[in-house]
Amino acid sequence: MTIPVDLIIFGARGDLSKRKLFPALYQLDRAGLLDSGVRIAGLAREEISNADFAADVEQILRRAFEKDNFDDATCDRFCRRLHYLNVDFSQPDQFAPIREWLASERVAIYYLATPPSLFGSISEHLKAAGCIAKDSRIVLEKPIGHDLESSRQVNGAVANCFDESNIYRIDHYLGKETVQNLLALRFANRMINSQWDNSCVDHVQITVAETVGIEGRWSYYDNVGQLRDMIQNHVLQLLCMVAMEPPNSLQADEIRAEKVKILRALSPITAATVAEQAVRGQYTAGWVNGVPVVGYMEEEGSERDSSSTETFVALKAHIDNWRWAGVPFYLRTGKRMESKVTEVVITYKDPPHAIFPGAQDVARNRLIIRLQPNEGIQLEMLSKQQSLRERMSLEKRHLNLDFFDSSGESRIADAYERLFLEVIKGDQWLFVSREEIEASWSWCDTLLDAWKERDMKVSRYSAGSWGPSKADMLIEKDQRAWHRSRD
Numbered sequence: 001m002t003i004p005v006d007l008i009i010f011g012a013r014g015d016l017s018k019r020k021l022f023p024a025l026y027q028l029d030r031a032g033l034l035d036s037g038v039r040i041a042g043l044a045r046e047e048i049s050n051a052d053f054a055a056d057v058e059q060i061l062r063r064a065f066e067k068d069n070f071d072d073a074t075c076d077r078f079c080r081r082l083h084y085l086n087v088d089f090s091q092p093d094q095f096a097p098i099r100e101w102l103a104s105e106r107v108a109i110y111y112l113a114t115p116p117s118l119f120g121s122i123s124e125h126l127k128a129a130g131c132i133a134k135d136s137r138i139v140l141e142k143p144i145g146h147d148l149e150s151s152r153q154v155n156g157a158v159a160n161c162f163d164e165s166n167i168y169r170i171d172h173y174l175g176k177e178t179v180q181n182l183l184a185l186r187f188a189n190r191m192i193n194s195q196w197d198n199s200c201v202d203h204v205q206i207t208v209a210e211t212v213g214i215e216g217r218w219s220y221y222d223n224v225g226q227l228r229d230m231i232q233n234h235v236l237q238l239l240c241m242v243a244m245e246p247p248n249s250l251q252a253d254e255i256r257a258e259k260v261k262i263l264r265a266l267s268p269i270t271a272a273t274v275a276e277q278a279v280r281g282q283y284t285a286g287w288v289n290g291v292p293v294v295g296y297m298e299e300e301g302s303e304r305d306s307s308s309t310e311t312f313v314a315l316k317a318h319i320d321n322w323r324w325a326g327v328p329f330y331l332r333t334g335k336r337m338e339s340k341v342t343e344v345v346i347t348y349k350d351p352p353h354a355i356f357p358g359a360q361d362v363a364r365n366r367l368i369i370r371l372q373p374n375e376g377i378q379l380e381m382l383s384k385q386q387s388l389r390e391r392m393s394l395e396k397r398h399l400n401l402d403f404f405d406s407s408g409e410s411r412i413a414d415a416y417e418r419l420f421l422e423v424i425k426g427d428q429w430l431f432v433s434r435e436e437i438e439a440s441w442s443w444c445d446t447l448l449d450a451w452k453e454r455d456m457k458v459s460r461y462s463a464g465s466w467g468p469s470k471a472d473m474l475i476e477k478d479q480r481a482w483h484r485s486r487d
Contacts, residue, residue, distance in 0.1 A: 007424075014044075022060055026078050035424075040081045041084070041085055043084075053084035061078075085097050098129065098131050120157025127161040137423060138167055143229070169434075174431070174432070175414075178370065185377065202327070203327060203330060204330070204347070205347070205483055206343075207482070210334070214296070224309075226311055231315070231444060239331070240258075242346075259433075263443065266443050271453040271454050279313070279315075281461045283461055283462070284296070285462070288336060311334060312333070314475075343368060344368075344369040
């Protein structure tokens with residue numbers, strides 16, 4: 001039996017709601033996965049009517065899906081679910097209309113698409129207004145805090161109002177089909193899992209590259225930087241999914257416990273090692289996809305003549321446990337890069353004895369897990385070249401699993417669609433625990449302190465490149481090279 005749900009979105013007029021939340025909910029409705037009893041309330045400060053709010057959402061959906069066979073019937077049905085409440089989130093006396101709109105027999109889900117600084121106060125105001133029942137849930141967007149201490153304050157404030165079992169911390173990468181497929185790839189295939197350790201793996205690379213700049217967020221981003229914006233959450237979550245031990249089951253607590261173990265096993269990058277293990281970069285003017293773009297300091301909203309904020313980070317990390325001892329994890333993420341790509345590359349060791357002349361010069365075995373673009377998994381392996389002239393000449397071949405082509409579906413679902421479904425079902429397996437947040441901040445804080453202690457400057461790189469040359473040196477000094485997605 002389906003439990004009726006009320007979904008209340010704080011920040012319903014904001015960018016995240018327009019780009020991701022309402023399109024994801026519309027797609028769920030279109031697929032028949034959004035129960036007919038689900039009601040959706042949008043909350044914001046603007047004073048508009050229910051009809052105007054629904055009309056605005058309809059325009060958002062039409063623009064989002066104009067090339068995707070927009071369905072008028074679905075849109076009409078979806079818009080009938082919508083309600084609008086004018087609420088100033090900073091004023092506790094304005095939360096009474098929320099309580100009046102809620103129905104006692106329904107589960108309330110509060111989605112906070114707001115700045116993290118409001119998470120605690122909104123939770124407190126909801127509690128004071130009597131809007132929180134035992135089964136009420138709350139969804140928090142990243143980032144949660146800007147360091148360990150602030151994350152503890154935010155988590156503590158929310159925990160005073162909601163039980164941990166009802167707090168859903170989103171890292172939308174965990175909702176991606178490929179990330180979930182990591183679990184299936186590793187733990188459902190013995191031939192893969194048996195090769196997944198330091199006896200077979202030479203090194204691991206994780207790349208999250210963006211072609212966009214800071215997209216008008218200069219004042220926010222300059223106080224954050226790429227380490228806090230991407231490494232602390234997305235990149236470390238990918239690392240955990242790659243490196244974690246097999247959980248006892250797919251229950252949320254089991255998966256989260258294994259991820260926490262990895263985060264706590266990460267060797268800290270300190271002032272003594274930071275120069276050898278970390279690179280900071282900041283983009284200058286250049287060309288991206290054939291279009292000239294300005295540098296970070298020339299972006300709209302730039303408030304100073306200079307800035308030491310990093311828009312690129314490359315790291316060499318180590319996990320101090322039995323499985324991964326001695327295997328380096330090379331992490332890099334940046335803005336204004338040559339290509340938009342998110343991938344994990346597992347490079348395997350050479351065979352212990354070479355019987356094929358020149359095989360080591362062709363390629364090593366590599367397992368490439370693509371999150372974007374073209375989600376899928378590719379295995380690079382060596383095969384005999386078809387030739388009568390050569391006795392046993394090898395060449396690189398690819399075994400390719402393209403999730404889109406092989407799925408039989410017309411599209412790959414957006415991560416937010418999966419995450420909404422899991423919240424409605426009450427399953428936290430794709431969400432981040434408080435322990436994970438604090439363990440990742442603890443590791444990042446040590447690195448931030450090391451940068452500050454060593455006064456580590458940003459290295460410049462041209463927009464449209466693969467980052468500063470120091471990032472290449474970071475890996476090349478180990479006789480390795482960054483994987484280029486076009487290779």
